[in-house]
Each structure stands twice: as structure tokens, then as C-alpha cells.
Amino acid sequence: MQFVPTNSQLLERSMSMIARAGIARFGNVILMRKISMNPAVQQAKYAVRGAILERAMEIEKDLLNPETASKWPFEKIVRCNIGNPQALGQRAPKFSRHVLSLLMNPELIGKNLYSQEAEERAQAYLAQVSGNSIGAYSDSKGIKLVREEVADFIYKRDGFECDPDNIYITDGASTAIKRVVSLLMTGDSSDALFLPFPQYPLYSALVSLSGGVAAPYYLTEGDWSINSHELEINYQAAIDQGKKPRAFVFLNPGNPSGATMNRQAIETIIRFCQDKKLPLLADEVYQDNIYHGPSFISARKVVHELGAHDLPLFSFHSISKGFTGECGLRGGYMEVTNLDNEFKAQISKLANMSLCSNVPGQIAVGLMVNPPSSEIEAHNYKTQRDEILASLKRRSEIVADTLNALPGISCPRAQGALYVFPSIQVPKRAVLAAKQKNIAPDLFYCIRMLEATGLVTVPGSGFGQREGTFHFRSSFLPSESDIHDVMKRLETFHLTFLDEFADEQELQQLHSQSSPTAENESLSFNLVNDTPTSASARA
Structure with missing residues (x-):
């Protein structure tokens, strides 16, 4: 059947x-x-493009819809959450774009559309790439001419010879950092990176992806200086917790702090790394963004001056910051110093696996480190550079001064980089409201700011901060024609927020407290603080 x-x-x-x-x-x-997914990826967090930006994108959809746009008291979202200069109106460097235009369209060479120097530079780059086309793969480490230009730039900056074979051109500095971290972390769950808190979240995310942990060293609240005594305390705390520090990371100028380091601070870090036998990662992508305080000095220069030939050093730079702001072209470089051949071979292997970084981005790196030299082009280049950097300085001061005038906010003027990182006193009722939503108080503050003003910022909890302190990071990239309106929106929101959540006693205390003068606020990283200080004294 x-x-x-x-x-x-x-x-x-x-x-x-x-x-x-x-x-x-x-x-x-x-x-x-x-x-099923890799839990390390799920656990990794990158606050710069986190919950606030996701909410901003939802609001942006409403603003584009005539039926829902009126529910928001603003007409557009202003992204102050990330250092993306050209998205907020900064002009691209003209000479670089002229050369890139010729490289994209070689048939334009000889048509006298651009200067003779632009044509000569384009021809020099074309001669270095396969098939005379930037659409072809380059050497995995980067175009030889570009690496030579970077090496010459470093030599002129530091006064010490640089070998082009120690240069790796990458898709932005982030790619180089990711490769180094992946090599330093051995897969042991106790492996740690010694990170400055507050820190750029890329580092803690990469540590999570590698299965390791962050070991924070806390910068001094307020001026964001390095405290050599607390470096030792923080290091010992990491050891006591069973962590195994694999490398030391510092950012100069700082992100999010906007602080710059002088030679004494860098020397202290180098001596510390030598003593603990820790490789040093020097994130120097904001080296051209200096407004107040000490001039930029590279870790490499100090390493050579000290004769610290036993210290492995990885130095990073990028076209995304400075005055070029070429974030979308994705170009950066890494230079390695005092590194053994086996480690360099493994870096090269990782580069080979990606074939090469994008060629237009590589050439943009060459154009950043080797600007035009002919009289007219050099003058135009310098004029554009100086105008942009002077404008950034003015905007940084407007933002810091406006914030310092508000009750409950203290904001050091940015010495460098593209951000301010103000400390905010969050009223007790707001802390409770945040707890009820199971979010950090400064995240609650930033969400409320977004929904009231359209300004996208990043809560300090995404960068790491001392317990009991609250901050947010904001860029000062909105144009000079917009920055006053942006700050007026923020001011109105903050006062309304205090009226809603602060009780009468808190309001009186906040209004009675005076912020430090602007002249005393730009001290970050100028000196190494060797005096032990309690956390409560700094908070």
C-alpha cells in the first residue's frame, strides 16, 4: 500500500x-x-557614530517629509559629532584637487586648464603607477614616490633621516592603527592597550575586536595633562586586575580633549614605555591643527633626541584632518621606528592581503606632505591654509567662550585638533531620568540636546571618563557664518534643560560658580604634573 x-x-x-x-x-x-556572530564584534562600541547619530538620522527623515518636518523646532541636523570638515563647508585644497583631476582625466594634461606645476606633479605620479593609470593596483606599501615624499617631509620636520621603506600608505590612519593593534594583541583575553581616558573610541573598539581589554590611564580633569605619578598607579592597577599591557597609546593633539603636548610630557611617556618595555603608538593626525599652547613636536623627534633606540614606535598621520580635511579620500600613513624585521614583515603581509590602499588617497597624502613650490601656487596654497586654520582658531574660541559663560559647564579652550570637550554638571533629577532609561546621564543630555536643537554631539561616556564626571564632545567645524547660531541654540537648550531638571538649590549653586578665564584654560599637556592628586580634587 x-x-x-x-x-x-x-x-x-x-x-x-x-x-x-x-x-x-x-x-x-x-x-x-x-x-551566529562573533561576540567580539557585537561588544565593540564606536560612540562617534553611535546612538546619537542613529537618532539624528531618524529625525532627518522627518525633516525631509513635509508632513512631519514641523514636529521639530529646527530645519536641519548639524553634525558636530565627527571631524568631517568638508561636510560642514570647508573648501578642499585647490592644488591637490587640480592634480587629482588631471590624474583622473590624463587627457586633460597639456590643455592648460591648470598650472604647469600641477601638470608636472600629475605626470610624475602617473609615471609611478602601473599602466600610467591610477585605476591600477600600486605596491602594497604604497606608491614609491609618495613614500619618498613622506620620508622627506618627516626628515624636514624632525631633523632625522627617514627611510621610505619604513613608511606604509594606508586608507586613512585608522587602517594602519587596526593592523598594528591586530598584531600586538595575541588573542589572550587579558591582553590590554594602555589608553588615555578620555580616548578616541577607535582604540577601545579595536581592543574589543581583538578579544582584549582597555587599560586606562586617566588624564587630569580640566587641563587634560599627563600625571607621571598616576601613570604608575594606573599601570599597577592594570597589573593587579590581571591585565597584560601590550602597548601604550597617546594622541597629540588629543581627541577628544583638544590638548597638545610639550616635549617634557612626550619625554615622560617615552621613558615610561622604555621602563615597562611597551611599544608606543603615537596618533598625530591633528599635528597641523594647533591654535594655542606649545607647538607640535613629534614623538619620533623626541625618541631620536633621547637615543631611545630600544623603543618600538608607530607614528600615524592622515589627510582627513589638518587643513586639508580630505576625509572621504581615505589617505594616511604610518611610519615605524626601531622595529624588528619580523614585525615589519607581518605588517607587509597584512598590507598585501588588502593589495593596496586606494590610489587617489595615496596621492593626496603625497600632495599633503609635499605642497606646491612654484611662486603663485605656493602663495595660493599658503593663503588657503592660513585662512582655514585661522578660522578654526576663531571658531574654537567662540565655542569655548560661549560654553564657559553657561552655568554648570566648564570648557578649556582647544589647543589643537577639531573639538572641545566640556565638563557638564548634570542635575540630580536628570541623572535619575537617565537611570530610568538605562542610559548614561551625558548620553541623556546629548539626546535631549539633539531633539531640541538638531546638534549632533558625542557623550563623554563614549570616550571614557572618571566616574561621577560628565562631558560631551563637539566639533567647532560649522562655518563662521553658522557658528553663532549653533551656539545660541546650544545655550538656549542648556538653560531650558537646567530649568526642567535642576532644583532651586542646584540652580543657585550653578549660577554662583564662575568658570576659569579663557587665558587660564589652554594649559593642557603643557607640563607633566608629578604631584599626586586625588580623583575627587580633579573631578
């Missing part, structure tokens, strides 16, 4: 086949099979 399956058996068989294919169907609804 032939077996005839029932309808339910047929359905069960069909469901089984569909499930094996990775989907399940219930009526007209298809449910995708859940795929």
Missing part, C-alpha cells in the same frame, strides 16, 4: 526544507534564520 503523506506532514517537510535553506515561512511572512 503506497504511503500518502498528510497535509500536516507535507507542511512539516516543506518547513524543514525551507529551514535548511536558511528561511522559514509562515503564511505570507518569511523569517530569516538567525546567524
